[in-house]
Each structure stands twice: as C-alpha cells, then as structure tokens.
Amino acid sequence: EPEVTQTPSHQVTQMGQEVILRCVPISNHLYFYWYRQILGQKVEFLVSFYNNEISEKSEIFDDQFSVERPDGSNFTLKIRSTKLEDSAMYFCASRAGQGFAGYTFGSGTRLTVV
Amino acid sequence: KNQVEQSPQSLIILEGKNCTLQCNYTVSPFSNLRWYKQDTGRGPVSLTIMTFSENTKSNGRYTATLDADTKQSSLHITASQLSDSASYICVVAGSQGNLIFGKGTKLSVKP
Numbered sequence: 001e002p003e004v005t006q007t008p009s010h011q012v013t014q015m016g017q018e019v020i021l022r023c024v025p026i027s028n029h030l031y032f033y034w035y036r037q038i039l040g041q042k043v044e045f046l047v048s049f050y051n052n053e054i055s056e057k058s059e060i061f062d063d064q065f066s067v068e069r070p071d072g073s074n075f076t077l078k079i080r081s082t083k084l085e086d087s088a089m090y091f092c093a094s095r096a097g098q099g100f101a102g103y104t105f106g107s108g109t110r111l112t113v114v
Numbered sequence: 115k116n117q118v119e120q121s122p123q124s125l126i127i128l129e130g131k132n133c134t135l136q137c138n139y140t141v142s143p144f145s146n147l148r149w150y151k152q153d154t155g156r157g158p159v160s161l162t163i164m165t166f167s168e169n170t171k172s173n174g175r176y177t178a179t180l181d182a183d184t185k186q187s188s189l190h191i192t193a194s195q196l197s198d199s200a201s202y203i204c205v206v207a208g209s210q211g212n213l214i215f216g217k218g219t220k221l222s223v224k225p
Contacts, residue, residue: 004157033212043158043203043215056212091157093213103148103213105157 002026004106006092012112013082021077021109023092029104032075033093034067036060037108043091049075082113116141118216120204126222131194135219137187137204145207149178149189152201152218161189161202194223 005024013019025032034046047057049067064080075094079086089110095103118139127133139147146165150158162171162178164187171178177190189202201218208214 035213035215042217043213045212045214048212058212089155103160103207105159107157108155110155 002104004092004094004104006090006106006109008109009107010110010112012114015084015113016081019079019082019111021079021090021092021111023075023077023094023106024073025075025092025094026096026104027073028096029094030097031055031095032067032069033095034077035091035093035105036088037091038085038088046077079111082111084113087111087113116206116208116214118204118206118214120216120219122219123217124220124222126224127194129194129196129223129225132190132192133194133221135189135191135202135204135221137189137216139185139187139204139206139214139216141206141208141214143208144182144185147178147180147187148205148207148213149176149187150203150205152203154200158203158205191221194221196223196225199223 007022032049035043037043045058047061048055066078068076089108091108092106121136148163149161152158161176164171164180166182175192180187199222201220203218204216205213
C-alpha cells in the first residue's frame with residue numbers, strides 16, 4: 001500500500017536554529033498538508049498546499065514557517081528560528097485530487113528543541 | 115469556531131468487551147467525518163470516513179454512526195482486543211480539505 005514517508009523520524013535542534021522537515025507524499029497525490037501535535041494535545045492543522053502554492057494556513061503558521069515542493073517528489077516544512085514551543089510531532093499528509101478517501105498521513109517527525 | 119469535542123477522555127475496558135466513543139462537532143461547512151486510530155508516536159490511521167448522507171459505516175469490528183442534524187458521531191468497537199489500545203480521534207473535514215481534530219479518547223484494553 002502506498003505510504004507517505006517522512007524524514008527524519010526524530011530531530012533534536014538548538015533553539016534559534018533552522019530545521020527542515022522532509023516528506024515524500026504518495027506519487028499521484030495533488031494536495032499536501034502539514035499538521036503538528038504537541039505532546040498530550042490534539043493534532044493541529046498548519047498548512048495546505050496545492051498547485052505549487054499555499055491554499056490555506058492556520059494562525060499557527062506564521063512567518064517563521066514556510067513550505068516548499070522543490071522537485072516532483074519532496075514536500076518540505078522549514079522552521080526558520082526554532083523556539084522551545086515548536087517541539088512537537090509534525091505530520092505530513094497527502095491526498096489524491098478526487099475525494100477524501102485517499103487522505104494518508106506519514107508517521108511523523110518528532111522535533112525536539114533544546 | 116470550528117471545534118470537535120470527544121468523550122470520554124479515557125476509557126479502560128476488559129478484552130472482549132464492547133465500547134462506544136462519542137464525538138460532537140461544530141465544523142461548518144462540513145465535508146466529511148472520519149475516525150482515526152493513533153498509536154503512541156505514530157501517525158493517525160483512518161478507520162472510517164462518512165459524508166453527511168451516511169448514517170452508519172462499518173469496518174470490521176468498528177462501526178461509526180453519524181447524525182448530521184445533531185452533529186454527533188459515535189464509534190462502536192465490538193469484541194475488543196489488546197491491540198485496540200490506542201487513541202481514537204474524531205476528525206471533521208472542512209471544505210478546503212483541512213482536517214479539524216478532536217483531542218481523542220485514549221482506550222486501554224486490559225486482559
């Protein structure tokens with residue numbers, strides 16, 4: 001079964017450093033998403049991406065965040081200057097163009113900011 | 115404000131027993147409602163997806179119901195197994211495809 005792949009599975013970074021979280025969505029999917037889950041809290045929507053541009057973003061997704069699809073396969077989330085409160089699990093998801101049945105999550109990247 | 119509320123927060127049951135988890139939502143516009151199972155440290159895995167016109171949907175031992183008028187859903191698990199121990203999350207999809215998550219119900223199945 002096709003999977004959404006995220007790397008790394010765990011990243012530790014110092015406060016103020018930039019991090020890039022990487023995702024390889026399912027190959028024929030057109031819509032891409034990033035979500036995060038702070039430990040013990042619910043999963044929160046960050047941003048959706050379609051046709052090489054952001055289609056919607058939440059209030060969490062401020063200027064320190066950016067997304068990019070640098071080539072035909074990767075989808076990245078960049079956090080420019082990490083803060084302690086950015087520590088969370090970050091999930092990438094993708095779906096095909098038709099309907100929501102193929103909405104698939106990756107296993108996540110656990111980001112720890114120290 | 116778009117919200118998804120779940121109850122109970124946590125639940126402990128004995129292996130082989132049934133249980134029902136509840137979800138209330140205020141998301142509008144509504145596209146579909148889904149139940150996910152999330153093991154600790156893993157991504158959510160879809161169990162069922164229902165549009166507003168569907169009342170019941172089953173997936174093995176999981177049966178979800180949806181009442182779009184009262185904006186309530188439930189997930190019934192029959193003959194629970196130890197591997198059912200996980201968080202069960204009610205998620206409502208808005209019109210843009212973004213998902214709004216509930217906090218989940220943490221289910222523990224004991225032998």
